[in-house]
Amino acid sequence: MSLKVLYFAGLREAVGVSAENIDLPAGIATVGELRKFLGVRHEALTTAKNLRAAVNQKMVGHDAPVAEGDEVAFFPPVTGG
Amino acid sequence: MSLKVLYFAGLREAVGVSAENIDLPAGIATVGELRKFLGVRHEALTTAKNLRAAVNQKMVGHDAPVAEGDEVAFFPPVTGG
Amino acid sequence: MSEVSVQTADFDVGVEIEALSSGDVGAGAVASFVGLVRADKLAEGQAGEGVTAMTLEHYPGMTESALAGIVVEARRRWDLRRVRVIHRVGRLLPGERIVFVGVASSHRGDAFAACEFIMDYLKTQAPFWKKEETPDGGRWVDARESDDVAARRWEAVPGGKAT
Amino acid sequence: MSEVSVQTADFDVGVEIEALSSGDVGAGAVASFVGLVRADKLAEGQAGEGVTAMTLEHYPGMTESALAGIVVEARRRWDLRRVRVIHRVGRLLPGERIVFVGVASSHRGDAFAACEFIMDYLKTQAPFWKKEETPDGGRWVDARESDDVAARRWEAVPGGKAT
Numbered sequence: 377m378s379l380k381v382l383y384f385a386g387l388r389e390a391v392g393v394s395a396e397n398i399d400l401p402a403g404i405a406t407v408g409e410l411r412k413f414l415g416v417r418h419e420a421l422t423t424a425k426n427l428r429a430a431v432n433q434k435m436v437g438h439d440a441p442v443a444e445g446d447e448v449a450f451f452p453p454v455t456g457g
Numbered sequence: 458m459s460l461k462v463l464y465f466a467g468l469r470e471a472v473g474v475s476a477e478n479i480d481l482p483a484g485i486a487t488v489g490e491l492r493k494f495l496g497v498r499h500e501a502l503t504t505a506k507n508l509r510a511a512v513n514q515k516m517v518g519h520d521a522p523v524a525e526g527d528e529v530a531f532f533p534p535v536t537g538g
Numbered sequence: 539m540s541e542v543s544v545q546t547a548d549f550d551v552g553v554e555i556e557a558l559s560s561g562d563v564g565a566g567a568v569a570s571f572v573g574l575v576r577a578d579k580l581a582e583g584q585a586g587e588g589v590t591a592m593t594l595e596h597y598p599g600m601t602e603s604a605l606a607g608i609v610v611e612a613r614r615r616w617d618l619r620r621v622r623v624i625h626r627v628g629r630l631l632p633g634e635r636i637v638f639v640g641v642a643s644s645h646r647g648d649a650f651a652a653c654e655f656i657m658d659y660l661k662t663q664a665p666f667w668k669k670e671e672t673p674d675g676g677r678w679v680d681a682r683e684s685d686d687v688a689a690r691r692w693e694a695v696p697g698g699k700a701t
Numbered sequence: 702m703s704e705v706s707v708q709t710a711d712f713d714v715g716v717e718i719e720a721l722s723s724g725d726v727g728a729g730a731v732a733s734f735v736g737l738v739r740a741d742k743l744a745e746g747q748a749g750e751g752v753t754a755m756t757l758e759h760y761p762g763m764t765e766s767a768l769a770g771i772v773v774e775a776r777r778r779w780d781l782r783r784v785r786v787i788h789r790v791g792r793l794l795p796g797e798r799i800v801f802v803g804v805a806s807s808h809r810g811d812a813f814a815a816c817e818f819i820m821d822y823l824k825t826q827a828p829f830w831k832k833e834e835t836p837d838g839g840r841w842v843d844a845r846e847s848d849d850v851a852a853r854r855w856e857a858v859p860g861g862k863a864t
Contacts, residue, residue, distance in 0.1 A: 385758050385830035386841040426844070433763035435826065449760060449828075453844030456757065456788060456829025457646075457736055457800050457820060466595055466667035467678040507681070514600035516663065530597060530665075534681030537594065537625060537666025538573055538637050538657060538809075552715015555735060563740030563795065569816075570733050571809065572718060577726035632726065646734065647851065650817045653732075657809055688810065 377404070377444045381414065384451035387427065390420030407431065408438035410448060426453050458485070458525045462495065465532035468508065471501035488512065489519035491529060507534050541621050542605040544596060546628040549638055558620045558642040565619045569649035570640040571657055577632035589670045589677075594627045594636070597665035601625070604664045612641070612656050616648040623656060625666065655692055662689040704784050705768040707759060709791040712801055721783045721805040728782045732812035733803040734820055740795035752833045752840075757790045757799070760828035764788070767827045775804070775819050779811040786819060788829065818855055825852040 377400045383391045404413055407429045415422035430449040431440055442448055458481045464472045485494055488510045496503035511530040512521055523529055543549075551572055559565035575592050605623050612618065619642040626636055639656045643649040668679040706712075714735055722728035738755050768786050775781065782805040789799055802819045806812040831842040 382760070384760055384828065385832070430760070430763060430828070433760070433766055435767070449763070451760070451828060452830065452841070454825065454828055455831045455842045455844050456759070456827050457824040457848075463597070465597055465665065466669070511597070511600060511665070514597070514603055516604075530600070532597070532665060533667065533678070535662065535665055536668045536679045536681050537596070537664050538661040538685075550715060551718050552713060555714050555718075555733075559735070559737055559796070561796075566737055566739035568735040568737070570718075570735075571813070572722070572731040572733075573809065574722055574729050574731070576729035576807065633722070633724075644739065646736065646817075646820055647847075650734070650813070650820075654809075654813045657813075684810075 377402075377442075379410070379442060379445070380447045381410075382447065382449040383418075384449065386452050387420055387424055387450055390424070391418045393418075405441055406438065407436060407440045407442055407448065410442050411438065411450065414450075421450060424450075424452065427451070428453060458483075458523075460491070460523060460526070461528045462491075463528065463530040465530065467533050468501055468505055468531055471505070472499045474499075486522055487519065488517060488521045488523055488529065491523050492519065492531065495531075502531060505531075505533065508532070509534060541609055541623065542602055543624045544598075544601050544605070544627060545624065546626060548626070548635060549624045551635070551638060554622055554624070554638055554640055558622060558640045562619055562642065564644050565642040566644050567646040567649040568640060568642045569646065569653040570638065571653055572635055573637040573657075575630050575632050575634050575636060589672050591629055591631050591671040592679075593629045593669045593671070593676075594625075595667045595669065596625075596627045600665050601627075605660065608656055608659045608663060611659070612652040615655070616643065616652045617645075618643050618648060618652055621652070621656075623660070625660070625664070627666070658685070658688040658692060661685040704772055704786065705765055706787045707761075707764045707768070707790060708787065709789060711789070711798060712787045714798070714801060717785055717787070717801055717803055721785060721803045725782055725805065727807050728805040729807050730809040730812040731803060731805045732809065732816040733801065734816055735798055736800040736820075738793050738795050738797050738799060752835050754792055754794050754834040755842075756792045756832045756834065756839075757788075758830045758832065759788075759790045763828050764790075768823065771819055771822045771826060774822070775815040778818070779806065779815045780808075781806050781811060781815055784815070784819075786823070788823070788827070790829070821848070821851040821855060824848040 379398050382395050460479050463476050469475050558568050622640045624638040641649045641653040670677045721731050785803045787801040804812045804816040833840045
């Protein structure tokens, strides 16, 4: 399964990458599992507190499913306005 | 006791006067008593519903006292804004 | 500039809002309200009576002090920076501005609450009266029960500045 | 005109508010909010670190759809006429405008509620992030618990348009 992953704000800086295309092994079906998998190469994904996620530009919980071709984003709590 | 009395909006039109100086007989001590006294010459003061009053430009209840030299106003509920 | 104005002239909303924060390093939030003469509201009158204009009467002197008193009460309840209230009087056409309330604060919660509070109290405490013009003559607007309800709900929020 | 804009350019508050009611016979109430970069907030940072500017990062594409979704939800809850949301991105100096929310309605209660609702949801749902500049480098602004509290209080007001 292939996905596009985006990182924003402080997490983007900590990861050192703003976007990457990832080929996933079998068995990764949710945002939480994706986060754990990516945490092996990007330590900040494991250590960040209150990390938020979006799938295809909609905010979701960590139990949300991910599928082939999805755009998944990880970011800190938002601070606009 | 001498007072200045003002009327506004629909009440002013019904009374036909916007301001008048009144010499009061003894025994009139409150807004409500003043209203009753003036109602003899201005029927609209007796018949108006929900009439509001101000003494010296502060909204008050009908039990508020009136004194020599006061400016007393009667008017319908306000409709600004 | 005075906090409260009662005037026949129109006002410039952009200029008023700009003035609420200009040069004030702590003004992070500006909430404002503009009330206008509604044409469809006018048309809600008796059937067949198109309303073409509205005239606002007021109680000179008391109007200004009533509005200033409402602003004092708002400042007692919330942590505010600049506040501005403008109310027009005289004859106004549909679509014309009637009232402006603008409140600057450090935080948006205080700005929103104070702005709405000032409007709710203005509607029930400030001595203005609207008269509609129709082809058959003038008609005084009745006070709305919903305005009393709106003002009363602040009685349950007596004080305690927000943090 | 689009209801939602994400842009680097500043906006004209007077023009935006005017556009919310211009030519609309039923727009009797326009509530609006302007958020600005606070200089004193910036100074609340670590001692000795004067903050000189702020940079707003966002998630292009999702930002616009998140804001549009918030407006849809506001329209579901209240009886609204025109709505406008503008949020700036990029580098901003103290005193500069960040965000504008303007809501027109027939009645002020709906306009006020929807305007504050949109701001509260924007603060917790729209993907913007602020980074402060200091002499020692950049510092990402932490999310505020009070913003989550502000957004959650609307959950108790689930629907039912005001009359």
